[in-house]
Amino acid sequence: MIQDHTRHIGILTVSLHIPSAQSLKMKRSVLKSLKDRIRSKYNVSIAELDGQDKWQVAVLGVVMINADNRYLDGCLNDVLSFVENSNEAILCDHKIEFC
Numbered sequence: 001m002i003q004d005h006t007r008h009i010g011i012l013t014v015s016l017h018i019p020s021a022q023s024l025k026m027k028r029s030v031l032k033s034l035k036d037r038i039r040s041k042y043n044v045s046i047a048e049l050d051g052q053d054k055w056q057v058a059v060l061g062v063v064m065i066n067a068d069n070r071y072l073d074g075c076l077n078d079v080l081s082f083v084e085n086s087n088e089a090i091l092c093d094h095k096i097e098f099c
Contacts, residue, residue, distance in 0.1 A: 008098055010072035012062040013049070014083055015093040021056050030088045031058055038062065042079050058089070069098060 021027035035046045042064075050059035062079050066072050076096050084091050 006067055007065055008067065008069045008072055010064045010066070010069075010076045011097045011099070012076040012079055013095045013097075014060050014062070014080070014091060016058045016060065016083070016089040017092050018056045018058060018089045020088070024053070024055060027055055027058065031060075034083070034086060034088055035060070038079060038082060041082065042075060044075070044079065072098065 018027055018030050021030060031048060035048075038044065038046055042062075045063045047061050048058055049061045051057040060083075062076065064072055064075055066075075073096070080091075080094055080096075083089070083094075
């Protein structure tokens with residue numbers, strides 16, 4: 001039987017500008033590459049939340065669950081730094097929330 005454990009969910013939302021994208025196909029390619037690298041490096045769930053019909057704009061949501069809130073905060077801040085240092089997209093805005 002599963003015991004009741006303390007768990008925290010961390011959510012990072014990032015708003016991106018992709019200046020090199022001249023079509024939706026190009027944008028999807030850039031986002032797929034970025035999402036795959038984030039997923040493999042940080043073991044998080046990630047999805048495009050908004051801007052699907054715009055060439056150079058995207059909003060991504062990154063989610064992670066753990067028993068330690070400080071660990072989540074550190075990991076999500078690492079993901080944020082990774083996105084900031086990406087050459088493919090410019091970080092416009094971000095928000096980190098915990099549930």
